[in-house]
Amino acid sequence: METANLSPEQAAMQEKLKNMSPEELAEFQKKNCIFCQIISGKVQSKKIYEDPKCLAVLDINPSNPGHILLLPKEHYSIMPQMPEDVIGHMFMIAKSLSNIMLKTLKVTGTTIFVANGIAAGQKAQHFMLHVIPRKEGDGLDVLNIPQRQVNENDMVEVHKRLVEKINQVFGIQQEVKEPEEHIEDLKEVAKEEKSAEPEPPKEESKVEESQPEEKEQPAEEAEEDDEEDQEEEDDEEQEDSEDEDEEKEEKDPNLDDIARLLV
Amino acid sequence: MTCVICEIGQGNGNIRKIFEDDKVMAYLKEKPCTFGHIILATKKHYTILEQVPDTEIAHIFNIANKLSTAAFESLGGGGTNIIIQNGSGAGQMHPHFTIEIIPRRENDGLNFQWQPKQLSEEEMSTVELTLKQETDTIAVGGEKKKEIIKEDDNTETLKEKEGEDNYLLKSLRRIP
Numbered sequence: 001m002e003t004a005n006l007s008p009e010q011a012a013m014q015e016k017l018k019n020m021s022p023e024e025l026a027e028f029q030k031k032n033c034i035f036c037q038i039i040s041g042k043v044q045s046k047k048i049y050e051d052p053k054c055l056a057v058l059d060i061n062p063s064n065p066g067h068i069l070l071l072p073k074e075h076y077s078i079m080p081q082m083p084e085d086v087i088g089h090m091f092m093i094a095k096s097l098s099n100i101m102l103k104t105l106k107v108t109g110t111t112i113f114v115a116n117g118i119a120a121g122q123k124a125q126h127f128m129l130h131v132i133p134r135k136e137g138d139g140l141d142v143l144n145i146p147q148r149q150v151n152e153n154d155m156v157e158v159h160k161r162l163v164e165k166i167n168q169v170f171g172i173q174q175e176v177k178e179p180e181e182h183i184e185d186l187k188e189v190a191k192e193e194k195s196a197e198p199e200p201p202k203e204e205s206k207v208e209e210s211q212p213e214e215k216e217q218p219a220e221e222a223e224e225d226d227e228e229d230q231e232e233e234d235d236e237e238q239e240d241s242e243d244e245d246e247e248k249e250e251k252d253p254n255l256d257d258i259a260r261l262l263v
Numbered sequence: 264m265t266c267v268i269c270e271i272g273q274g275n276g277n278i279r280k281i282f283e284d285d286k287v288m289a290y291l292k293e294k295p296c297t298f299g300h301i302i303l304a305t306k307k308h309y310t311i312l313e314q315v316p317d318t319e320i321a322h323i324f325n326i327a328n329k330l331s332t333a334a335f336e337s338l339g340g341g342g343t344n345i346i347i348q349n350g351s352g353a354g355q356m357h358p359h360f361t362i363e364i365i366p367r368r369e370n371d372g373l374n375f376q377w378q379p380k381q382l383s384e385e386e387m388s389t390v391e392l393t394l395k396q397e398t399d400t401i402a403v404g405g406e407k408k409k410e411i412i413k414e415d416d417n418t419e420t421l422k423e424k425e426g427e428d429n430y431l432l433k434s435l436r437r438i439p
Contacts, residue, residue, distance in 0.1 A: 046391045049398040056398070058391055061379035066390045079345070080332045087328055088321025095320060098349060099313045100397040105390070109350025112312070113375070116331060117342020120367040121376050134353040142377050144354045145346060145363060147294035158298045158338065159279045159291055165337030166282050169329050 029075045035126035039073050049097065053089050056097060056131075063132055063140055066105050068097055070129040077125050078116045090129060097131045107133040111143050268359035272306045286319055287326055292363075297371050299338045301364040303327050309360040312349045323362070331364050340366040344375060 006014060017025060030036040037043040039055050048068055049056040059067040070090060076082045082090075098110040113130040115122040134140065166172075270276050272288055281301065282289040292300045303326065309315045315323070331343040344365040348355040367373065382390075 046387065048391065048394045058387060058394075062382060063377035064380065065382055065386060066394060068394070078342075079328050082328070084321070084325045087324050091324040092317055092320050095312050095315070095317070097394075097398070100394060102313065102350070104393050104397050107350075108352030109348070109355060110312075111353045112345075112347040112349060114345035115342065115375075116344070117335070117340075117367065119341025119369050119371075120344045120365075121374075122342065132353075134350065136352055138352070140377055143346070143348075143375055145348070145365070146296045146373070147292075148296060150295060150298070154298060155279065155291065155295075159281065161337045162291070162299055162301075162334060163281050165333040166330065169333045169336075170282070 026075065029125070033075055033124070033126050035069075035071050035124055035128065036075050039071060049093065051093070053086055054093055056093065059130070063130075063143075064134065064138055066101055066107075066133040068101075068131040070094055070097065070131060072127060076127045078122075078127055079114060080116070082127065094129050094131055101131070101133040105133045107135045109134040111140075113143070266308055266357070266359050268304050268357055268361065269308050272304070282326070282330060284326070287323055289326070289330055289364075296373060297340075297366055297368070299334045299340070299366040301330055301334060303330060303362040303364060305360055310358045311355075312347060312360055315360055327362050327364060334364060334366040338366050340368050342367045346375075 046058040
């Protein structure tokens, strides 16, 4: 995350922020964030669209005429902090704004650009979506995504690590694939669990594999909270890990249920 | 079918799939710009973002967010870019809507930072008005406004009504 890239000054600030209550923190961030001031109207801007959840303004340093910044009204630094409904809403608005650009600005395309973290080129501490009107020869080749030839072995490694993590994040248990009988067992467990209490874990090894996965799921629910809160929750989870083992048995076998939760 | 990405969706093509559900699929790009460069594509064929139904937008972008989170957690990066090249003018390569998720590190040799263009005050105002007019009309007639009204606080709707009253009163006063 961003903490790795902070200067000593920023690190000191980070320390200060850690000691604040969530309310104080929210207040502090709002006071110091230029985009929060734009949203509250303290700083002037050219507003294009506004609703209770988000605000679209013209970028004062546009890459092209009509370059729009779409801001959530609530202060979030990065996208993973945002609740799902706000993400969904903001991209719907981005779609409309893009549509309007295509219709009114005589452009042949739009680029929607998100930078999460300083390494990705994020400059402000307020999450935003860039919606940029584009046409051929507009001099924005910098937004083209380069292609590189890479080592096959590295790709295999990256693929492995990513799939592992993604399965954790989405609560998918890949190990279940191997023996077919085992899958049937799990299906039975899933059926039973719909009516009855969750059974204790069947295999210890399986529980160990899926522990990090449980860490992710509460984190999703806590997306709207500050990073600080997430850390606290992580601590709590470790304490509660015994209870979670039971929950896991309930969730893992039935991927359909998980998919529904994700929608 | 001639669309490369639809072919992939059908299970043809040699790709490194990393995620799939009934609406979307995600795979590693064959020629990535950084390690872990992910393509997230809809299974159904949509050429551009504007064709993707509103009902799917929220789902797709929440998946994108989770993939992005997974990418920077597992690959030890310093951030991610999420980029949509929408339309030929934006450099879209295939006529199939995709989202590119790019894990980033310090000094990874990538630079998506544009040089700001200097626009006159007049140019800015023109563009502002052009766009604003359209957002107004869409907000009034379209489905979106309905949603927004539902989400509005009571206080907000009251304010609007006050505004209307004032306006009506003013116009009444003007009549004589």
